[in-house]
Amino acid sequence: MGETVTSGRVLLVDDEQLIRAGLRAIVDSEPDLVVVGEAGDGAEVPGLVARLAPDVVLMDVRMPAVDGIRATTHLMSTVDKPPKVIVVTTFENDDYVYDALLAGASGFLLKRARPEEIVSAIRTVLAGESLLFPSAIRRLAATHSRGAGRDGLAAAGLTERERDVLRLMAGGLSNVEIAGELFLGVQTVKTHVGNVLAKLGARDRTQAVIRAYESGFVTPTG
Template structure:
């Protein structure tokens, strides 16, 4: 089986080296390069064609948000971006998710969690770890103002069941967990998710979760 090719973008050498050692120990993952800032990451992706980029947010020259936007903007892009954040959720993480990131990972993650996250996003899924999602919700709880009208109009296109599934996605539930809660087949949930993404014009489950909080489909409690 071909290895998952990973690029690590972080301005801290110890983080890059530590993650490189951990990931290279996995039989199906290979770190093909390291980048010291966002601009370097964009250049290295063009040169090395990795499957996944572990992207820090706060970096010099070009931050992780803009680098993510540049990497995931093209419609035919293949690279997946996994945002790196500290234990206290970086205030800019949800901006990175809007920019096209496939998920986010804590910098103090274990070797097993790190490898799992890489495999999840490489497979085309979104990483919505419940412990990190809770902090993301807290960020939305601090955002002022009502949802923008165009977003609310897009929500109106969803059926009642699709809106229900969207809310559960935003809570970090997997397809299997949603199926169990709604007492339906997992394939049925997959169909709902696919329709939700199509109707809302979203890339993946992560952006769907962000959308749910932006539009008020789910009300953040801040805790």
């Protein structure tokens, strides 16, 4: 008997129907993913999320009525267990992208991304154990860094081991890769990552890395 495949439920939000159709074809072609709904504007997102319970929302960042940033902010502040949000944009250095990450998005996709990149991105945020496009997120975070100095996260009370884990998270390493670097078990790394997120008040790895850069704890060269 074959194994039961658990599908990741995906909601598509974009004001261009052609874009939604293309994304639906890509996502629905995968055995472990399924599109459960579509929206043409961010205003429709709260009702669809409540009704369809998606695991991931592919969210256009620029829409005419309610943009992806406002829609993401609303989700993160009103839903007990919000879905992962991947913002979809034309330009990776767009300030809208950084604002969306601050609002709670787990990462972003470029509209010119290849089908395999889109599928990989969805699976990455579903797994939650590595950053989505870490180098691009690091560049954005570094560009917006406030440069508060190396002790910028001192108030969070991170242990030395948790600081080590956060530095490696900021480098884009997965839990397995961090375990190899620090000679720890993967479950131990997961525990440290959980502690880091809790102490920083971060929803996920992306939020933690952004805070590490903004505080100056991690710098573009360090």
